[in-house]
Amino acid sequence: MRGTVVVENLTKTYHTKQRKGLFKSVPRDVEALKGVSMDVKEGEIFGLLGPNGAGKTTMIKILSTLLLPSSGTARLNGYDVMTDDNAVRATVGCMLMGDRGLYWKLTGRENLMYFGALYHYSPADRKRRAQEIIDMLDLGDLADRSVETYSSGQKMKLAFGKALINDAPLLILDEPTNTLDVPSASELRAIVRQKNQQEGKTVIYTTHIMAEAETLCDRVAIIDYGELLAMGRVPDLKASLGREHITRIAGVIPSKAVEEVKKLPAVSQATLGSVDGMAELTVMSHNGTDTLARLIETLSHVGATIQKITPQDVTLEDVFIAKTGRTLAENTAVEIAAKK
């Protein structure tokens, strides 16, 4: 059970109030998780994917014992988040809020040593462990400067280091590459991979960057509106789309084009997003070549100006679109209460 996570029928409903005028408010229930079951195996990197408000932060907060579920169970490393919360905390390393959660008036080293103390390390062990992390993350030059002087990328790196302080078999990393520049993000992913491959650490990794999940994760779960829509190995999920053809059409495309395109018989899904400031229509169809002509005709009909048509291989983003009917960039606000 070391390094494993078993989640069964987990639900979370937030009881909130909706303001109606100056003094009135009405109770409102928000279902952030609707009976989610999933498992993470020892030694794998497991991606939890979904747009903002999908329910992934709620899931992560429950797994890290910060939030109590409404019903269902979750066991990490064999320990129940409800009844053995301290055992869960002792055996999991978490990075949940990016660079929040650091003491800005303390130095990086002082932060690491303080967090080491929270896991009951002796003063000598705190010192040793902090130095190991400083060396591992190449924070040597920064270690003895106060955190308030760090760039946001450097703070993220230190926050990641904090998650490693207790050398736990299971790491929970919530969007760890947020605010990192490309080389730093790549470096952090390399360290995650190294921790996984060389030390056998299990990693739960949430992200909304599909390419990141595709390159890093052994398995992923797609979650949206509090429901688990798909779970499996990335190649298997891609294969689950069968013989779908993906066509991306860039240009000036009015939003009504989506509905018109969806009416075409061979089209299974269509979403409109934007890339580099240009509208991009992603269309999944059972018969790419035959559909293309009708697609162009339909788009002309609704007044679209087509600049580029690109047939593409299936990506994880396409799996996401197929399962949710929207792109990952489209945000929902279901989980604002949980985010804050």
Add this chain to the structure above:
Amino acid sequence: MTAITPVPPKATNAQVLSTFWAMVRKELTILSRYPVDFIASFAQIFIIVSIFTLAGLTFSTGGAASETTSGVVVYGFIMFMFVSDTLWTIGFNVRHEQVQGTLEQLYLSPASKFASLIARVTHLLIWTSLLSFTSAVIMRSMLGSLPVYNAGRALVLLAFILSGTFGIGFAFAALTLRVKETANSLVNMFQFVFMILGACFFPFSALPEWMRWISRLIPTAYGVDIFRSTLMDYPPGFPELAPVNVEIIIVVAFGLIMPFVGYWLFRRAEHHAREKGSLGEY
């Protein structure tokens, strides 16, 4: 089948103490990074005590009366500092960490939450003790008289009063978790009420009778009364709210019961925050 991850054995008392000290040291380190605040707090206290004492002496007749005046003001103010630190700092600190995001970090670790509550104010108590002692010495040399009797008994009573106010501090921290920023306004109001009804800068006899009756409902008011009366060796008319033995019983009971009540309230608020997901709310 793989083995269950061994949980690090339950922390020993020495480990809990070491973690507690790390928490206190963290607070002291942060405080030391604001050197101007550090110095200003000392100057501020010295100025306030001087103003009240000198004003009081203007109206006193000298001799034993002036000794009583300085005792009432200096010890009342010392008590005010200790009680204020303990009452509000825990809640403010919890809120500050909630905003900063570090409160969630604490809850991600197996560290004792009780120790963390105490640690939030320990550094201030150390600082206030130092300030109190220094200001008492300075006031004594300035005024030429400051009664110091029954110091041991006064310290024991102070321990019970602080224990009780810790309890109220826990309860206030619980309230802070619930109402967040609104707690600030409540503190402003209660601090003022406590300053008046606790008679920190004047004797209770200066209060109108109806106010004195309200004071009798506030345990910390007995704390102020018995602490300074003890240090002044119970001059005529002191303690003012009740006979010595009654005040001692009230203060001891307050010190023994209130921490449990306060911590119980805090645990409830903490549970509520974990249900709502508001530990990191800002």
